Amino acid sequence: MKKKISIKTPEKLQTPQGRKYLVVILVFLLGIFITIAIKQNDQPELLSSAREGELVLILDDLTKQKDLLEDELIKQNQVLESLKNGSNEDARKAAQDRIDQLILLSGTAPVSGRGIQVLITGDLYSVNSFTILDTVQELRDAGAVAIEINGVRVINSTYFNDTNTGISINLTPIRSPYKILALGDPETMATALKIPGGMSESITTSGGQVIINEFSSLEIQASVPLTTPQYAVPVTEK
Amino acid sequence: MIPVVGLLIGVIVGIILDPTVPLWMQPYLPIAVIAALDAVFGAIRANLEDVFDDKIFISSFASNVLIAAVIVFLGDQLGVGSQLSTGVVVVLAMRIFANAAAIRRNLFNRK
Numbered sequence: 001m002k003k004k005i006s007i008k009t010p011e012k013l014q015t016p017q018g019r020k021y022l023v024v025i026l027v028f029l030l031g032i033f034i035t036i037a038i039k040q041n042d043q044p045e046l047l048s049s050a051r052e053g054e055l056v057l058i059l060d061d062l063t064k065q066k067d068l069l070e071d072e073l074i075k076q077n078q079v080l081e082s083l084k085n086g087s088n089e090d091a092r093k094a095a096q097d098r099i100d101q102l103i104l105l106s107g108t109a110p111v112s113g114r115g116i117q118v119l120i121t122g123d124l125y126s127v128n129s130f131t132i133l134d135t136v137q138e139l140r141d142a143g144a145v146a147i148e149i150n151g152v153r154v155i156n157s158t159y160f161n162d163t164n165t166g167i168s169i170n171l172t173p174i175r176s177p178y179k180i181l182a183l184g185d186p187e188t189m190a191t192a193l194k195i196p197g198g199m200s201e202s203i204t205t206s207g208g209q210v211i212i213n214e215f216s217s218l219e220i221q222a223s224v225p226l227t228t229p230q231y232a233v234p235v236t237e238k
Numbered sequence: 239m240i241p242v243v244g245l246l247i248g249v250i251v252g253i254i255l256d257p258t259v260p261l262w263m264q265p266y267l268p269i270a271v272i273a274a275l276d277a278v279f280g281a282i283r284a285n286l287e288d289v290f291d292d293k294i295f296i297s298s299f300a301s302n303v304l305i306a307a308v309i310v311f312l313g314d315q316l317g318v319g320s321q322l323s324t325g326v327v328v329v330l331a332m333r334i335f336a337n338a339a340a341i342r343r344n345l346f347n348r349k
Contacts, residue, residue: 016292022292023292024241026299027248028244028245028247030245030274030275030278032248032251032252032257033267033270033274034248034249034271035252036252036259036267037271040259041268051320052317
C-alpha cells in the first residue's frame with residue numbers, strides 16, 4: 001500500500017499553470033548551471049579548488065624541487081670556496097664563464113646557438129597567456145637558455161597578459177601566430193613540447209596548430225637593456 | 239517544447255552574463271548539473287510515456303540536486319570526496335543511459 005504524503009506547497013505551486021512556470025524556470029536554471037560548470041572546467045586549476053590528493057602531489061613536487069635547489073646551493077658554495085682559495089687565472093676564467101652565463105640568463109645581449117623554432121597559431125580560445133606561459137616553462141624545464149617570442153626576449157621578469165586580440169608580453173601586444181625561438185638542446189625541447197598531454201597536444205585539441213622546427217644554428221636578436229639594481233645590491237663576502 | 243526553449247535561453251544567458259560561482263559551491267556544481275540532467279531525462283521519458291507529472295519533475299529535480307550536493311559534501315567531510323563524487327556520477331550516468339534507452343525504444347515503437 002502506498003501512503004500518500006501531503007506536503008504543504010505554496011499557493012502558486014498548487015495551480016497547474018504555476019507548476020508549468022516552475023518547470024520552465026528549473027530547466028532555465030539548468031541551462032545557466034551547465035554553462036557555468038563548463039566554463040569553470042575551462043579555467044586553469046586553482047589550488048583552492050584542488051582536492052587533498054592533488055595538493056599532496058603538488059607539495060611532493062615542490063619538496064623535490066627544493067631538495068634539488070638545496071643540492072645546487074651546496075655545489076655553488078663549494079665552487080665559491082674553491083675560487084677563494086684558487087689562483088688568479090682560475091678566478092678570471094671562472095669569472096668570464098660566469099659573465100657569459102649571466103648574459104644568457106639576463107637576456108641583455110643577442111645570443112646564438114642550437115635551438116628550435118615553435119610556431120603556434122590559434123584563436124583566443126586555444127592560445128592564451130597561460131598556454132604561452134606553459135610553453136615557456138616547458139622549454140625552460142627542457143633546458144632552454146634563451147627564449148624569444150615574436151621579437152620580445154623572455155627573461156626572469158617577463159610577464160604575460162591576455163588582451164582582446166591576443167596576448168601581451170611586458171605590455172607589448174602580440175597576436176597569433178606566435179613565433180617562439182628557444183636556444184638549447186633541440187631534441188630535448190622538441191620532445192618536451194610533444195609529450196602526450198603536453199603543451200602541443202593541448203593546443204591542437206582546442207583547435208590551434210603547433211609547428212616545431214629544429215635548427216643547428218639559431219640567433220636570438222632581441223635583448224633587454226641592462227638596468228642598475230636599485231633596491232638591492234649583491235652581498236660581497238670579505 | 240517550452241522547456242527546451244527555456245534550456246536554450248538559460249545556456250545563452252549563462253554565456254552572456256558569465257556569472258562567477260562562489261568558491262564553496264564549485265565542487266558541487268558539476269554533480270548538481272548531472273543530477274539535474276538525470277531529472278530532465280527522466281522527465282523526457284515520462285513525457286513520451288504520457289505519464290509526465292510536473293509535480294514529480296519539480297520534486298525530483300530539487301531532491302536530485304540536493305541529495306547529490308549532500309553526498310559530495312559528506313564525502314568531502316569524510317575524506318572520500320573524490321571517490322564519492324565518482325560514485326554519484328557513475329550512478330547518475332547509468333540512470334541517464336537507462337532513460338535514454340527507454341526514450342529511444344519509445345520513439346521506435348511510436349511509428
